[in-house]
Amino acid sequence: MGERYKKFFLTTAGIFLILIMVLSFGGRDRVTAIESGLGSVILPVQRFLTGLGNFIYDKTEPIVNVLNYKTLNESLSDENAFLKEQIVSLTMAQKEANELNELKSALNYVDRSGAETYISCSVISKDTGNWYNMFTIDAGAKQGVTKNSTVINGEGLVGLVYEVGEEWSKVIAIIDHRSSVGFEMLRVTDDYDGVLSGTTNYDLLGELYDPQAKVSVGDYIVTSGLGIYPKGILIGKIYEVVENKDLILNRIKVTPAVDFKRINKVMVIPYSEIESESASDTEDPFEILDEIQEDTTGGE
Amino acid sequence: MKLRYVVLLALINFILSSTLFQIFRINDTLPNLVIVFSVVLLALTSERDAYVFAAISGALQDVFLGRMLSINLILYIAVVYLASRLIVVLFKGNYITPVFLIAGCTLFYHATFYLIVFFFQATVPLSLIYHKILTEIIYNSVLGMLIYSRIFKWVYGYKLGDYNA
Numbered sequence: 159m160g161e162r163y164k165k166f167f168l169t170t171a172g173i174f175l176i177l178i179m180v181l182s183f184g185g186r187d188r189v190t191a192i193e194s195g196l197g198s199v200i201l202p203v204q205r206f207l208t209g210l211g212n213f214i215y216d217k218t219e220p221i222v223n224v225l226n227y228k229t230l231n232e233s234l235s236d237e238n239a240f241l242k243e244q245i246v247s248l249t250m251a252q253k254e255a256n257e258l259n260e261l262k263s264a265l266n267y268v269d270r271s272g273a274e275t276y277i278s279c280s281v282i283s284k285d286t287g288n289w290y291n292m293f294t295i296d297a298g299a300k301q302g303v304t305k306n307s308t309v310i311n312g313e314g315l316v317g318l319v320y321e322v323g324e325e326w327s328k329v330i331a332i333i334d335h336r337s338s339v340g341f342e343m344l345r346v347t348d349d350y351d352g353v354l355s356g357t358t359n360y361d362l363l364g365e366l367y368d369p370q371a372k373v374s375v376g377d378y379i380v381t382s383g384l385g386i387y388p389k390g391i392l393i394g395k396i397y398e399v400v401e402n403k404d405l406i407l408n409r410i411k412v413t414p415a416v417d418f419k420r421i422n423k424v425m426v427i428p429y430s431e432i433e434s435e436s437a438s439d440t441e442d443p444f445e446i447l448d449e450i451q452e453d454t455t456g457g458e
Numbered sequence: 459m460k461l462r463y464v465v466l467l468a469l470i471n472f473i474l475s476s477t478l479f480q481i482f483r484i485n486d487t488l489p490n491l492v493i494v495f496s497v498v499l500l501a502l503t504s505e506r507d508a509y510v511f512a513a514i515s516g517a518l519q520d521v522f523l524g525r526m527l528s529i530n531l532i533l534y535i536a537v538v539y540l541a542s543r544l545i546v547v548l549f550k551g552n553y554i555t556p557v558f559l560i561a562g563c564t565l566f567y568h569a570t571f572y573l574i575v576f577f578f579q580a581t582v583p584l585s586l587i588y589h590k591i592l593t594e595i596i597y598n599s600v601l602g603m604l605i606y607s608r609i610f611k612w613v614y615g616y617k618l619g620d621y622n623a
Contacts (some may be wrong), residue, residue, distance in 0.1 A: 175528040175532050176532070178527045178528045180526075182527035184526075197521075204477050207478045211479075212477045215481045252607070285523045286488060286492075286519055286523060287475050287523070288488060288490075288594055289582055289591040292525070294522055320525075326522075328523065358586050360486070
């Protein structure tokens with residue numbers, strides 16, 4: 159009887175756990191109060207230990223990587239030369255932008271894109287497994303973080319908020335295999351679009367929508383604004399263009415701008431804000447046209 | 459071993475693995491100390507301790523860093539179950555025993571994990587992950603043998619592999 163009861167209990171518990179697994183897949187908007195409370199309790203300890211770990215890593219990393227510095231120096235010299243060329247073209251673009259700004263003020267154009275509210279926070283813990291690339295940050299619903307919020311840092315795009323607790327949130331890094339980011343080239347002309355996904359090995363694999371697209375190694379790519387991520391956030395630099403005639407779409411390999419091994423401070427752009435902003439953007443063109451027409455006729 | 463110490467060990471292990479121990483990644487791979495400690499507890503203390511440790515560690519990993527709840531909880535319990543079936547036919551005072559058990563359990567964990575996430579269409583191609591799995595098996599086995607030998611001496615009062623004791 160005891161054995162039968164044990165088997166019944168184990169089967170029921172197993173089914174219950176599998177059900178929880180199915181229901182929780184894809185992430186929840188908010189975690190339960192118990193999970194949230196437990197997270198808040200261990201958060202200070204994790205924050206301190208992660209800080210200590212980063213400090214040790216920063217101090218030991220130059221010793222460990224001393225042999226790589228020659229290659230790094232050479233690649234930085236090449237990049238420096240490339241950036242000097244970019245400065246010239248960007249200065250020209252800046253002049254053009256200034257002229258357009260003057261025109262904008264002459265037409266009394268109302269600027270709709272207000273400053274976005276960023277939430278600054280720290281990475282407090284990283285994935286203990288080796289399958290996915292997830293981490294937790296010390297900002298949650300209390301600070302205004304919502305599910306699907308974009309996470310960035312000073313270097314570029316970091317990832318997406320997966321689940322939100324009261325004072326902490328789970329984030330999926332863009333280098334995670336299941337992540338998907340719409341991108342475009344950081345160019346004035348030939349603005350090719352595509353989609354990137356992670357490889358779990360600190361680089362990204364992308365496909366360009368245009369089969370005739372011409373891209374080259376060293377090109378920078380940014381978010382295209384298609385999907386969840388807002389437009390114009392730096393993702394990384396192309397380090398290989400895969401040339402395979404069997405593939406319909408062109409493939410690229412990208413080094414992320416963010417150093418995920420040293421990630422410490424991040425910023426969160428709440429999702430709802432982006433949504434409402436893009437919604438207001440869709441209403442804008444007609445209103446703006448009306449305003450301009452009114453202004454110009456009023457001026458005459 | 460008192461239950462509260464097992465709970466504390468699971469909590470400390472999770473906190474350290476997700477924070478400070480991140481600097482000990484080799485080939486971008488972190489050792490799975492949950493499997494290591496589960497096997498050590500199972501072999502050297504009691505089956506109950508191993509199950510409690512595995513369940514709490516799995517739950518913590520799922521809640522704070524998992525894609526879905528209860529996947530690690532189920533897998534770690536299954537790992538302890540598998541190890542508990544094997545340990546009855548193995549000699550505990552041998553260096554090979556912890557290495558065999560930990561390497562086997564790590565392989566079982568990853569194979570089952572792959573199978574489960576495959577059905578959720580959340581899998582990572584094996585070509586991208588196999589080197590991490592191999593590194594983890596070696597890393598876990600080496601660490602496991604060191605931890606096992608230390609605790610073995612503490613529990614039994616003589617060195618692991620000392621057949622004259």
